Amino acid sequence: MILFLVSCQQQETEFKTNRQDYDIYLAAAPAKATSKYFQLWDDKIKSDSVQLLSLGNVASEYNRFFSGTGNIQYLKDAERSLKKAVEIAAVGKAGYLRALARNYISQHRFREALELAEKARSFGSGVNETQSLLFDLHMELGNYDLANQYLDSIQNMSDFGYLIRVAKWNDYKGDLDTAIQFMEKATARAESSKNKGLLLWSYTNLGDFYGHAGRIEESYNLYLRALRIDPQNAYAKKSIAWIVYSHERNGREALRILDSIMQKNQSPEYYLLKAEIADFMNNDMLRVQALDDYYKIVGNNPQYGDMYNVYNLDFLLEMDVEQKAYKLAQEEVNNRPTPESYGWLAYSLLHMGEKKKALDLVEKHVMGATFEPAILHQAAEVYKANGLMEKVRELKQELLEAVYELGPIKEAQIAGL
Structure with a gap:
């Protein structure tokens, strides 16, 4: 009886969201891709323009528009403006180089961004900002010892x-x-x-x-x-949708939130989350449609470049296109040799039946180098395929503590390890 009462009390006190808290934001108007001075600045940018201030301001606005709408064209327009600013700036060039590097980071063009950051450092101005940028880049590239050195250099x-x-x-x-x-x-x-x-x-x-x-x-x-x-903040809304889905297991309400975001924001990753929630709800038609919509957006637009490589890897393995996934994983390791990239390479090898090669990569580049639950789940799958059940059990316990982060679909897979 005591256990029953305690259980009931826990159920009553367990946190639940309230749609009245966030409904007002779901009805918010779409983010505006314009501003009071944007047209004025934009009009000054001609093919022969030397309006440096306008170029910087327009790039900043384009970045804001991209964040609000998810439209990749705005990110590319910001790149265009910043490249021109770098070209014509006689003073303050380091600042424009850093801004262009951050634009490249958003596009996952990390090695190009690193070249720009190193060039910015050579000007000797904005040292703290450049050191901070170099920390960010070396973290993205998996150069953790170097990143730590840059972190020490900006300590404050x-x-x-x-x-x-x-x-x-x-x-x-x-x-x-x-x-x-x-x-x-x-x-x-x-x-x-x-x-x-x-x-x-x-x-x-x-x-x-x-x-x-x-x-x-x-x-x-x-x-x-x-x-x-x-x-209009799409990320905050998506995060609430994740709480509703992963914590409360309310797929219908999570989809309602997600659909309200997707009416105003074009970011492709929302389709993958929609497919996952549909899978959880056993709605195979909705799942397939969401995956198809994702592929139509990313697969047919070369402007995305490497931005969605990891998402594409997951998509390709989901679609049982192992050879393509393996080649893309190799590209990602070349682009950014992080433990996460090696984890995807190992996972794609596992899907191709190369379990020993997958194990070798996991042992050399993943274990002890990352605490990312999704990558550790892949490592556990590799260990299981190689019959190393003691290591699987160790990881399983750790992964069960991260089920909220991983979501209900992954939880079911972890339970089967």
Whole structure:
């Protein structure tokens, strides 16, 4: 009887979302791809323009439009403006080089971005900004020792940029508690500055960290705070949809939220999440349609470049196109030789029946080098295929603690390990 009462109490106190909290934001108008001064600045950019200030302002607006709409053309337009700014700038060139490098990071053109960052460093101005950029790039490229050196070079416990990077570093090292502590300090700095951009970034990223730590209600409340600042913020809405889907197992409501985002934002990854939720709901027709819509967008637009390589790998393996997945995984390792990239390469080899080669990659490049649950799940599959059940059991326990992050579909797969 006592156990029954305790169980009932836990069920009553377990956190649940309330659609009244976020419905107002689902009805928010689409993000505007214009602004008060945008046309004025844009009109000044001609083929022979030397309007440097306008080029920088227009690029910034294009980045904002891309974030709001998911339209890849805006990111490419920002690149075009920044390349021209770099070309004509006599003063402040390092700043434009860094801005163009960050644009390339968004496009997953990491090696090109690194060349720009190194060039920016040679000008000797904005040293702290360049060192921060180099930390970000070497983390993306898997050069973790170098990244750590750049992190040490910008150490400043009162600086927002340093705090978010040391949080990222501790998350990479698998120390989530310390990562959260630093992210909380960064959020406090953002709140004291009252800078909306920093607040949005802080609330959504701290919300992610809380979710990984199982602090779902705190995570949810931070996404709501982000939406109070920016009612169109697609990332915060998607994160709430994930809570509804993964924590509450309410696929229908998660799809309703997701559909409201997709009416206003063109980012292709929403179709993959829709396919996953449809799979959870055993709606095979909706799942196939969502996957087909994803492929039509990404597969037919070369402007996406390498941005969706990992998503495409997952898609190709889902479609049993193992050889294509393997070639793409090789490209991704060449592009960014991180433990995650090697994990996908091993997983594609496993799908091709090359379980020994897959095991070799996992042992050399994945285990002990990443704490990413999705990659560790792939490693567990490789161990299982090679009959190393003791290692599977060790990973299974760790993965069961990350089921919220992985989602219900992956949870079922982990249970079968």
